[in-house]
Structures are given as structure tokens and as C-alpha cells.
Amino acid sequence: MKTYNGNRREVLKKASQIMGFAAVAGIAMKETAKADGGSMSPASVGYVDHPSGTHQCSNCSLYIPGTPATANGLCKAVSGPISPTAWCQIWAPAS
Ligand code: SF4
Numbered sequence: 001m002k003t004y005n006g007n008r009r010e011v012l013k014k015a016s017q018i019m020g021f022a023a024v025a026g027i028a029m030k031e032t033a034k035a036d037g038g039s040m041s042p043a044s045v046g047y048v049d050h051p052s053g054t055h056q057c058s059n060c061s062l063y064i065p066g067t068p069a070t071a072n073g074l075c076k077a078v079s080g081p082i083s084p085t086a087w088c089q090i091w092a093p094a095s
Pocket residue numbers: 045047056057058060061062063064074075076077078082086087088089090091092
């Protein structure tokens with residue numbers, strides 16, 4: 001392991017590089033979260049891979065359709081790929 005024996009300039013330069021990397025990594029993580037939809041886990045909202053009567057993701061106001069429409073999409077509230085024919089406890093009718 002490299003040590004910085006009192007070379008303040010080198011320490012500050014290294015700290016600056018680390019901070020820059022952390023900022024870039026933080027932005028990348030936020031973009032990944034957006035690409036995965038919402039932040040709630042499927043288990044926390046009782047997500048199941050089948051409809052509940054006529055209620056399913058494809059007619060929920062929080063659903064973001066995939067392409068084509070039969071492909072998995074995203075949900076504004078729940079993370080991960082979302083089946084258009086799935087359902088969860090926070091389903092809300094699309095207007
Ligand atoms: S039913 Fe649940 S998982 Fe499906 S789109 Fe609506 S909120 Fe998201």
C-alpha cells in the first residue's frame with residue numbers, strides 16, 4: 001500500500017481524483033436506477049406475474065410499456081422488469 005509521507009500536494013491531488021470518481025459513479029448509479037424503473041422491491045408490493053381480475057400492469061397508471069407492447073416494461077414505482085400481465089397491490093387505474 002502506498003503511503004503519502006507528508007506530501008500534502010500529492011494527498012490533495014489524490015483526494016480530488018477520488019472525489020471526481022465518486023461523483024461520476026454517483027451519477028452512473030442514478031441513471032441505472034432510472035433505467036430499472038422505481039425503487040420499491042416487487043416483494044414489498046406483492047408483485048405477482050399474473051393479473052388480478054381485469055387489473056394488470058398494462059392498464060396501471062404507473063406502467064411504462066416495453067417495445068413491443070407484449071415485452072416487459074418498467075414501473076414508475078417498482079424496480080426491475082415488469083410484465084404487462086402482472087399485478088401488484090399498488091395498482092392504480094390508468095386514466
Ligand atoms: S400494477 Fe404494480 S408493478 Fe404493475 S405497473 Fe402498477 S404499480 Fe407497477
